Amino acid sequence: MTTVQSVDRAALILEIIARDGEAGVGRIAKELGVHQSTASRLVAALEGHDLVERRAEGAPVQLGVGILRLAAATRPRLELTAQAGPVCEALAEELGETVNLAVYRSGAAVNLYQAQGARTVALHNWVGDATVLHATSSGKMLLAHLPEPQREAVLDGALERFTEHTVVDPRALRSQLVEVARDGWAVAEEEFEEGLNAVAAAIHGPEGDVLAALSAAGPTYRLGHDRLPEVASRVREAAQEISHRLGHREEPGSALAAE
Structure with missing residues (x-):
């Protein structure tokens, strides 16, 4: 039995138990189509990680x-999408553009949610995709709020050019x-794709840390x-609403409150 096969079967065991509430080793073996001793070893491995248990x-x-x-x-991510979803949908309908929610993961901006208004010309579905930080509006917003060592690691690395407008000079970035952090919004004008513009704002958690970026993107002939x-102003307002839903409270006179 290969490692991949073992992992696959272990995952199936969890799905069987989740479906039925509980299952004997014999029935698990039958559903997997394996010998009972094989099912028993898999169950024992899962028990070792407290993923399954037996009363006796x-x-x-x-x-x-x-x-x-x-x-x-996974709860923070689920809460983020649950709170942001309705706001994203409303913003997409209002602007007539595509709205995305992205978080920082392992040197990239990963899109968790996408909304499109009824009048929006369909764009690529970015949910689940990891996009670069230096050439997208969400990426720039997330990059601007990374700890300096992480930010500098990105800027000192290879910055891929996607279009003639992509900024690949670390000093320019x-x-x-600095402007993104000061102004509260980031822009990418045909930097990742020709003919596509986008703006993004930050979503803050209860302690004020940046959890995600909210962006609106559309073709250059419309955006x-x-x-x-104008669109950046609405995106910032929507991002503040999501932040508020997540428990963030702006201090009077703070930079965020002034946005």
């Missing part, structure tokens, strides 16, 4: 407390990021340079 020796297998530990790790400040 020989009793049916149930999901274990380790599942709760894993579920807890540093200057842009042109002159319209970007």
